[in-house]
Amino acid sequence: MAVSLFAHEVSDLCLGKPALRSLSVSATVREALSALKKLGESYLSVWSCDHSKGIGSDSDDCVCVGKVCMVDVICYLCKEENLSSPLTALQAPVSVLIPKGPPIVGHLEPNASLQEAVDLILEGTQNLVIPIQTRNSTRKKLLQKPSSDSTLHNNQEYCWLTQEDIIRYLLNCIGLFCPTAIKPINFLNVIDSQNIPVIHYDDPASTALPLISESLVHQTSVAIVDVEGKLIGEISAFTLNSFDETTAAAIATLSAGDLMAYIDCGRPPEDLVQLVKEKLEERNFGAFLELMEEEFSLSSSSSFCSSSSDDEFSAGRSGRLGGYSARLVRRSEAIVCYPWSSLVAVMIQALAHRVSYVWVVEENGTLSGIVTFIGMLKVFRDHVKSMG
Template structure:
């Protein structure tokens, strides 16, 4: 029965989803930043269109989010002149990793979608089924969500995991097994930095974690997990956080990006260090662009604040010690069941959960991709 269920069309996952808000592949970084702010989207699809042909074919070639912009502006070569960096082509921000965004027809099987994700796809671009009248409406503006006379939506790893959770009983008893017995704990591909490291040292790891849809763990001297620098949290910040990344330690950055706004002492510390390091252009840039002193606009509120911490699922320390802070890490244990970890990740809108020992020592990470491998293997055994 599970096999027939996964033979259903991937369009079932598109019901109620909004149309993708597109951005041209020929745009600049500044135009991408403006669109992200104006449209209020977590990410935008980047489209390459060939209007020289009769069929005007368009294709989504990637996606862009605020974290991409922040990491780009935080590069050493761009700190001296952030205004000039904003005029760079958007193509410089797209990961040089093929297959992160893939197109799939709405009548494709859900199994096909799972296989594409296991091959490395982050997002699947699916045409939204529409009435004939709507299908042939002409685009009204550059920001129209229509391409190839169709509207598209994202299908993500989260969408598929949520779908599988709704029919979890069909895979029994596998979901009830501890994750340590299912070979889903990845103890090799862990991105981690020390609490006292410079925040700039985390930049390459933030970029890699964004591609892998994970996060950067923050550990103490004993290897215990005290928090994280999450792309999801950075994505709710604006570009002025670049100054904090350039000047603060990892621990201070965690406090800086926690929802509620950075403390005044950290704001002043960032200003002082920008001046000490002759980052005058960066200081002027952030002063002009919503002002470093405007702490309320740095970070939007997080739904994670309604959840507890400790053995119920969150670890945090030092500046991350208060309940609901965005730098806290969602954790599980080797003896946690697969279904419990799935629910935990979905509840916090994350695509991963850290795995720790009882004393908080970081031992690995469980991702949606690893979970999907388990379900795919289970289907193979049932065939």
């Protein structure tokens, strides 16, 4: 039964997960940027540790206080003062990248129940930090000073438990949640039609900056619509995370539509790169232009997309229901469903495309809402409550 499933220990979901790579909260933005590039990690955990009685002592008190990724760096550098003095901005402590307000990461013991994990996520926790259990987990180890190469804190290693992990786990046991799982999402009231991060195609990309930061916290994206309100694409934090810090200049100078083209094919189109450079010069952001020139000269690949037009595609997603079309589409094309799609179909869609949300559109393509992992988890939690 679903009730017994929610009683399972979270350690069941952590099998085989890699240890977290980390940074000290005293590290600089430059050090975080360097570590993200060097390690090839999507996220680095940020730790605050008290070694007042010596590294490795029983008094060590290490707490994960947040996480950082390339999108955090990009959004930070987009600020006017940081575009003017990027090298100075990079010397700031990494704590400037951590969102203000309630923490989005939290600690949980391996023997905690899945229900406890779901409740924490519904309260606003984005990632749960779980100690990794191994046969050697009780052995005393020397605790290294937290760095990008450190995986050990409080004499043990930790891993992330994410919303995606829990949704995937629940999908494997989806039969326990029938008939709820096969009901339409509009019947389940899981569609959020109020808090939709959206801008228009011709709007300056810079107007999306607060929405990009917000979507990163809520693990969503920024929808791009035309004048009729039809969904034509998105600015995805997931896609931005595969770029580097120079993308801040593109956000600061391009339109939303041009930014979609800039991030579409894995490498910015040459004509848009040149346009960004010209606009940086016009706004007297010479220091950032130098940083951009240096980054491109150091890049391992000097190839660009040939055009910012519709000539550049990558295999993947379809804007049609289900998102499984084999046709070639732009990377910025959003994953969509319809109000009458079943909850389980939307779950499969999101997991297949490694996103934590699916846009909801009407039959004519008009954007009407968004379904998130948080909304799905609430449905499953309510299902369990109704049985208890």
